[in-house]
Amino acid sequence: AQTVTQSQPEMSVQEAETVTLSCTYDTSESDYYLFWYKQPPSRQMILVIRQEAYKQQNATENRFSVNFQKAAKSFSLKISDSQLGDAAMYFCAYRSAVWTDKLIFGTGTRLQVFP
Amino acid sequence: DTAVSQTPKYLVTQMGNDKSIKCEQNLGHDTMYWYKQDSKKFLKIMFSYNNKELIINETVPNRFSPKSPDKAHLNLHINSLELGDSAVYFCASSQESAAEPQPGEQFFGPGTRLTVL
Incomplete structure (x- = not known):
């Protein structure tokens, strides 16, 4: 069975600085998707960034980028120029490319941003 | 024009009661999900x-x-509610098609916080 591990329960960063959130996963599949979701206090789940396993190029979305290391089964999220609005829980998630499969979430990392 | 909506957003009820949470999506997706988020x-x-x-x-x-x-x-629908059912319940949807611009992506509703007393 696939598993997702986030080893940092909490992280903090100064406004305008850069922070990296770690995620590792375990799978025997070769085709899958990886996601980072943000959950602010409003509890809405917001997709931050996604990566398809067959793509070697790391995904980027504005200030958010990932370091996808397929062989190492690692998928870290880098947030550049951190803003107060980035403070939230961040969840790493894995999804098999199998039709209609579920998301498997890590335990989350709470990110605090200090002014 | 909410994509995935859930009602109610908050639900407080007594142990043993039966309750329902509704979810609707207007994205034209063919797959829907329920997730549970516990107190941790x-x-x-x-x-x-x-x-x-x-x-x-x-x-x-x-x-x-x-x-x-x-x-x-x-x-x-949840019958005979127990204390351990207290959680946030999320509905999500996705379109399972290789032609989708973002295959595999699931869109989440706002969540329903269920509190069982």
Whole structure:
């Protein structure tokens, strides 16, 4: 069975600085998707960034980028120029490319941003 | 024009009661899901439906019964509520097609916080 591990329960960063959130996963599949979701206090789940396993190029979305290391089964999220609005829980998630499969979430990392 | 909506957003009830949470998506997606987020923020799949057919039932107690009257709706009915059912329940949807611009992506509703007293 696939598993997702986030080893940092909490992280903090100064406004305008850069922070990296770690995620590792375990799978025997070769085709899958990886996601980072943000959950602010409003509890809405917001997709931050996604990566398809067959793509070697790391995904980027504005200030958010990932370091996808397929062989190492690692998928870290880098947030550049951190803003107060980035403070939230961040969840790493894995999804098999199998039709209609579920998301498997890590335990989350709470990110605090200090002014 | 909310993409995935859930009602109610908050639900407070007594142990032993029966309650329902409704979910609707207007994205034209063919697959819908229920996830449970416990008090430690851990998110786990409960069910998924594709075109009104049950696809995933992740060893959830049979007090929980999902119902999909059509592919835009997936409701969750819970019988004989227990204290341990207190959680946030999220509905999500996705379109399972290789032609999708973002295959694999699931869109989440705002969540329903259920409190059992």
